Amino acid sequence: MEYEEADAPEEEPGEIEEDKVDKLLLTFEEGRVLGCLIEKSKLTPDTYPLTLNSLLIACNQKTSRHPVTEMEEEDVEDAIEGLREKRLAFRVDQAGARTSKYRHNAESTLGYLPEEAAILSVLLLRGPQTSGEIRTRTERQYRFSSVEEVEEVLDSMMDRTEPYIQTHGSGGRGTRYCQTLAESPPGFDESQASYSHGGEPAVRMPRATPEQVQALESRIEALESKLNELESQFQEIRDLLA
Numbered sequence: 001m002e003y004e005e006a007d008a009p010e011e012e013p014g015e016i017e018e019d020k021v022d023k024l025l026l027t028f029e030e031g032r033v034l035g036c037l038i039e040k041s042k043l044t045p046d047t048y049p050l051t052l053n054s055l056l057i058a059c060n061q062k063t064s065r066h067p068v069t070e071m072e073e074e075d076v077e078d079a080i081e082g083l084r085e086k087r088l089a090f091r092v093d094q095a096g097a098r099t100s101k102y103r104h105n106a107e108s109t110l111g112y113l114p115e116e117a118a119i120l121s122v123l124l125l126r127g128p129q130t131s132g133e134i135r136t137r138t139e140r141q142y143r144f145s146s147v148e149e150v151e152e153v154l155d156s157m158m159d160r161t162e163p164y165i166q167t168h169g170s171g172g173r174g175t176r177y178c179q180t181l182a183e184s185p186p187g188f189d190e191s192q193a194s195y196s197h198g199g200e201p202a203v204r205m206p207r208a209t210p211e212q213v214q215a216l217e218s219r220i221e222a223l224e225s226k227l228n229e230l231e232s233q234f235q236e237i238r239d240l241l242a
Contacts, residue, residue, distance in 0.1 A: 024086055024110075024162075024181065029071065031182025032059050033079040034088055035124030037104035038117050039064075042141040044225050047232035049092050049101035052076060054232050063220045064137075066126045067185055099239050110164070115153050118142040120164070123179035128168040130176050140221060 026034065036058040041048050050058065052073065059071045080102055083089035087109045091100045107117050118141035122134055129137065131150045144150045154177055157165045168178040 024088075024164075026086070026088075026182035027079065027082065028183045028185045029075050029079040030082045030086075030088075031124045031179070032065075032069065032071070033076060034083055034104060034106060034182070035121045037089060037102065038106055038121035039125065039141065040228065041104065042118070043221060044228050044232075047229050049103040051099050051101050051232065051235050052080075053235050054228060055080075055102060057228065057231055061224060063224065064125060064217070069185075099235065115142045115144070116157055119150070119153060119157070120179060120181070123165070123177065124182060128176040128178040130174060134177065137217065140218070 033055060036055060037050065040050055040054075040058055047054065056071065056073055056076050059065075059076060060069055062068055080089060080091075083104075084091065088106055089102055089104050091102055093100055106112060106120065107114065110117075110120075112120065115138075118138040119134055121141065122137045123129060126137065131147050131154065134154075135144045135147050135150045138144065138150075144153075154165060157163055158167075164179055164181040165177055166180055168176045
């Protein structure tokens, strides 16, 4: 399908002025939308860019999200407009379609490599993570060869003038990393480094081996990809019939 970039950024990658980058601070909702756009660009490329409805579904997924949200369509619309103003997303229009679609521009605006964007999306969508968790949860976006490679990329990201990544908690193998690009969600407990939503305590799940977690997440993400694809196809059919 042919798309027209309705509001593509004017600058080429690497030409963003330093002071513009320094001023970036996203709301939690903008961060959730940006994380979803980055994630879905890799996980469901056949249905990317995303319609507003598909983006809403992605934001409110019950899995691979922490915290789980109940964002409204207006929340996503406002977040998209905020990201467009910051040149982190833009609208694309499909010829003959009534529904606009949206794609992210994070790699260009932030000067990120694909592996760095994958890390950012996981931290935006799931909160603080260890390097091992990041490696597991970015696998379908970018395949890191080892935890050490993840840590090398994290170190490189934190060495920037405006890193948007920092360590969270104590040092050592259990060090967790968090993003500073977007605001923390409501109910974020800084002392415990956990999230709660709507005043409810964060649920602690039984421990599982990394292999079990990875296998289960892979199955869930495959089902989510199929569901998002069906949702997008259904939306396209509705647009044609409208």
